[in-house]
Amino acid sequence: MADSFGMWKKMEREAGVTLLRPHPMLAVGEDQSIMTKLATSVRKGGSEPILLSAGDVNRKYGTNFPAHCHGLIDPSAGVLMADKCVQTLQRLFREAGGRVVDEWPVQEVEMKPHGEVELRGPKGSVRTARIVMCPGPWAGPLLAKIGVHLPLQVRRISVFYWRIKEEDTPTISFVDTREFDDGHNYGVPLLEYPGMMKLVHHTGPVIESPDERDKIAASTQHRESMKQYVKDNFPTLDPEPVVEETCLYTCTPDLEFVVDRHPRHPNVIFACGFSGTGFKIAPAIGEDLCNLALGRPTVRDLSVFSADRFKAKSKM
């Protein structure tokens, strides 16, 4: 993250656009060890966390977190403008001589003699000497075609937006580290829909195929539990979501990424399973994917992201 932070800032300077809006982030939780870890990580990034009691948090933000919770503000946090980031990256890539091809779905991937990779789709075929594959939620079936089998689960996430009752209420970027069902909740301040705060449960049901995501009815139970959460903790919000969108997380069993090369074809590199947390670190991961593809040493130790870690350990 520390590397990516500098790279996003560099990209802003090069492109002359603002991509990262500084926005202190509040973390709340009941587990002191999680809060200590967060504080260490903020300090590692060069900032001093502000530690608060639940009472302090509630007075400052009009929230209603239980008295036994602890609060922490990370003053160095920010929100990336995702659409603008993607547009800017594509523009810089084009300006550097790259070509962006949209609407070219790859249906088949095949290793050819002499190590070339052939991609085939409804629009034809392409052969390449090296490839970096990052197919997001479609990674499982696509990588399986070249013999890479990863235990990826695609989860459908319901993204809810809640109306703020009174205009001048301070809204926050926050993460609630308590476990609700099987994951925590997080929120982003007023940046997308005017007058609405985004508040999301960081997990959701596993779906069979990413193409099906909008065909499956949203879970009422999930919606109801988020409504209760808002009612209990955010009296400043109307506890009836106004907008509900869906998105997909591609999760690994340990929620860490997979960044590796094909065990038999070193010219095939892949990165996937970002488990809902991959956007912000894209510049650093991208730099090392490039290094892998060009056969250069990586800047970071990627062994923690190896695909091998999911292989059943031998009992011998």
Ligand SMILES: Cc1cc2nc3c(=O)[nH]c(=O)nc-3n(C[C@H](O)[C@H](O)[C@H](O)COP(=O)(O)OP(=O)(O)OC[C@H]3O[C@@H](n4cnc5c(N)ncnc54)[C@H](O)[C@@H]3O)c2cc1C
């Ligand atoms: C609502 C939401 C909130 C999030 N919030 C955060 C956050 O706060 N912080 C954070 O760091 N991350 C966040 N994430 C997660 C982050 O967006 C992902 O981790 C990241 O986008 C994963 O990048 P990726 O390149 O692996 O996959 P993707 O971004 O999904 O890109 C995969 C690309 O591959 C293309 N593709 C797939 N199959 C094929 C094929 N067969 N042929 C051709 N192209 C193909 C797709 O069209 C797509 O363009 C969030 C995600 C969602 C949905």
